């Protein structure tokens with residue numbers, strides 16, 4: 086599904102250069118559920134943005150769904166985002182003046198779908214997240230957990246092959262977080278590849294595969310259990326020494 | 328997709344009603360200022376008979392004295408009017424398809440049924456081709472006929488005179504007194520007010536149209552003294568009417584209809600050879616300087632368009648530019664404030680073009696609203712201008728707010744605002760999609 090080899094990304098400002106990704110290599114197979122963890126500022130979001138074609142990278146190779154994306158035009162990247170990728174953000178990022186229905190509608194609009202098909206997909210997605218009865222609600226009338234479920238419905242409405250979730254439970258209490266995780270697992274079981282950035286070890290443990298990022302590098306792509314064991318033996322907390 | 332963008336635009340504009348109102352008003356004010364000044368300028372500089380621009384020619388001949396040119400500031404120009412001798416001589420040529428000589432008279436109309444007080448009637452003494460040549464529209468009847476220099480006592484009334492004297496009814500065939508002489512009404516004009524009054528700019532390009540038209544030969548028969556401009560380069564005292572007609576004073580305008588270049592050349596040769604013959608007889612001390620001038624050149628040469636109105640026009644467009652710049656600023660701020668949402672849309676698959684179009688539609692909505700309000704304000708402004716000018720002379724100004732003018736104004740509104748909104752819409756489309764998603 087996704088293959089990165091020695092991808093690097095540098096942010097340059099007037100004062101400093103930040104190497105957000107360096108020789109970042111990772112392969113994610115179709116249908117996998119991958120949890121990504123790492124200290125704050127280690128490059129997790131940068132990785133998701135590059136993976137989701139929201140940002141370009143400087144060197145290395147990135148193939149998405151078998152296609153080399155480094156040469157794609159902005160238009161082609163937009164189309165790939167629209168058709169193959171669903172994003173879920175920590176702060177939900179619903180569009181405040183659109184109601185629930187119209188929010189889920191957004192990616193479908195950009196795909197120029199007919200109204201009937203859009204309607205069918207929106208209804209299906211909202212049923213899946215359990216909000217079919219709230220179509221006319223505005224985001225501000227929903228709880229955080231509900232908003233994130235609308236965002237999930239929006240991410241899956243277009244049937245993407247890959248879902249990128251950046252700390253989707255970061256703003257939710259643990260009960261809501263578990264519900265969101267249940268949903269993501271359910272979606273993964275239907276065949277969608279999921280890459281989830283999370284700080285929550287309990288949630289990470291539920292993924293098939295765990296990746297640890299430190300300083301822009303993939304340190305460990307072992308399953309969570311194994312890494313946790315190693316950490317315990319080393320007497321460290323959640324993160325690896327660099 | 329357009330309907331989707333339209334819906335998003337309306338939502339967006341409704342979210343910031345203050346800013347929206349500000350933009351619409353700014354555009355409207357700029358547009359209105361331009362409409363008013365453009366209309367005034369158009370009225371002053373417009374060619375009221377453009378469809379015959381290269382068909383109608385003012386005939387001038389330099390009959391002035393030896394000492395200095397007629398207009399020392401424009402030494403290459405001939406006097407804008409002709410002497411009686413020359414006008415009547417040139418009128419005999421059969422080369423022009425149509426031709427007319429004319430001058431302005433003061434007149435009194437009386438003797439209409441039930442009329443107790445004589446009506447003051449600005450009058451044009453002219454020859455019969457005047458009407459056909461200038462496409463003058465008749466309500467009733469038509470021009471007089473006969474010989475240009477020996478016409479019957481027949482009169483054509485302007486609309487105002489016929490409304491006043493005959494209540495607007497068909498007065499053709501009725502007899503009326505013009506300066507106490509009996510004339511038979513042969514024609515009544517529709518409302519006709521060419522602006523500027525190109526055929527006699529010497530006596531005022533923005534004068535109202537005449538109330539009556541009488542055959543030129545009748546003013547000499549009646550020994551009526553013209554009321555228009557009369558320019559003499561000698562200070563010879565004129566003590567009787569015959570001396571006036573024989574003098575070197577210029578007071579008659581002449582126009583000729585010369586539809587083809589060949590005809591123009593032939594007529595020019597005719598004028599020149601007449602001039603040469605007269606010169607041999609001892610007249611015309613100045614060098615050969617005869618002109619056939621088409622309508623637009625005529626208006627230009629005679630300085631009909633005041634430099635005031637040209638400056639005003641420039642000021643109005645500068646004002647519009649300032650209004651539009653303001654709008655650009657507001658749009659940029661507003662669009663940038665919505666950048667995080669644009670980031671979300673981009674993440675969900677919107678292309679640059681789609682973001683650009685969505686914002687351009689919003690600009691278009693603002694521009695249409697501003698344009699419509701601007702048109703309304705402009706129309707109101709023109710009513711105001713008319714009120715100011717009404718005591719003056721150019722009361723026909725508002726008549727020039729024609730469909731074509733409205734179309735121009737609309738095009739101006741749409742184009743200028745789209746141009747103004749293009750940049751903000753374009754720059755919001757260029758935002759990197761990830762930039763505004765981080766740190767939220």
Ligand SMILES: Nc1ncnc2c1ncn2[C@@H]1O[C@H](COP(=O)(O)OP(=O)(O)O)[C@@H](O)[C@H]1O
Nearest residue numbers: 096097103105124125126127128129130131132
């Ligand atoms: N637009 C940017 N300009 C400059 N530096 C940036 C930018 N975005 C991220 N960074 C830097 O890149 C590094 C990685 O950031 P990020 O990927 O957001 O980390 P994480 O998501 O793991 O917290 C950080 O040091 C961050 O400050």
Ligand SMILES: [Mg+2]
Nearest residue numbers: 129130131251
């Ligand atoms: Mg992050």
